[in-house]
Amino acid sequence: MLGSLIFLGALALVTRADAGMADRIGATFVLMSDDFIKAFNPLEGLVVGVEGSLLYLDLGESAGAQVGQEFTIFRKGDEFHHPLTRKVLGRYEEALGHAQLVRVQPRFSEATYIPIEGKPLPRADDGVRITRGRIKVAVTPVLDLTESNTKPDLRRVPYLLAVVLERSKRFQVVDPLTVGDVFAGGGAYVQEVLALPERAVRVSKKFDVAGWVVPVLLERRGVVYLDATWISAVTGTALFSRRAPLLPPAAAEEQRFPWEPASED
Incomplete structure (x- = not known):
């Protein structure tokens, strides 16, 4: 992380306009970060029914299920015991694949089944879960699709987004400097992560992540928006995204992180 801090110091030399745009993107992401968390x-929960590649789970809106969530499917096996006391400590588990929610009802949900090669098919009473541990994620560089002739330097943005995600204590973010080097060197392209599932899965294995957060700048009728999309490392497809207009500079200043210097726009 020391390399990242040194790099952040170097980025403090960017122009005031560039710094202001990066701050606005970071502040806008703060407001949508709760949706990711x-x-x-x-x-x-449990699998309660199977129809081909469609699974029915006992998790509905009331339990916190929402479209776009990705679960690990597992099957409980034999008990294991303490070697001295012989007390039951738990049961072995076998991962069977993944379930991506596509429809959520008040008391149940429907999910697409993504198998793990060589594993048995899921059946009723198999378990599904989103881990309690931190989820490893990477943030791509910003994809700027605005119509501006002069593109701002947005290299600070992945660091700002990484801080937000890390502070939630739900995510472990790959060092943005390491990720940025791969993209800058042509080892990967943001457009590929967004649009080519096989390529997204392949680059995900390089970093051993569960998913990607891809920040995109869009312009519609003169308004610039931040679109943040979650790409699954399992299928390489977008599971959900959030879009919001960029906060104006004054509002971005209010959202500033305590350790950041004041904007000079």
Whole structure:
């Protein structure tokens, strides 16, 4: 992380306009970050039905289920015991695949089944869960699709987003400097992560992550928006995204992180 701090210091030399745009993106993401955190709250349930590649889970809206969530499917096996007392400590578990929620009802949900090669098919009474541990994620560089002739330097943005995600205590974020080097060197492209599932899965294995947060700048009728999309490392597809207009400079200043210097826009 020391390398990241040194890099952040170097980025303090960017122009005032560039710094202001990065701050506005970071502040806008703060306001939408709760949606990302809620989507990955720890959650556990059961498979209650199987129809081909469609699974029915006993998790509905009342339990916190929402479209776009990704669960690990597991099957409990034999008990294991303490070697001295012989007390039951738990049961072995076998991961069977993943379930991505596509429809949520008040008391149950429907999910697409993504298998793990060589594993048995799921059946009723198998378990599903979103882990209680931190979820490893990477943040891509910003994809700027605005119509501006002069593109601002937005290299600070992945660091700002990483701080937000890390402070939630739900995510472990790969060092943005390491990720940025791969993209800057042509080892990966943001457009590929967004649009080419096989490529997204392949680059995910390089960093051993569960998913990607991809920040995109869009312009519609003169208004610039931040679109933040979660890409699954399992399927390489977008599970959900959030979009909001960029906060104006004054509002971005109010959202500033305590350790950041004041904006000079």
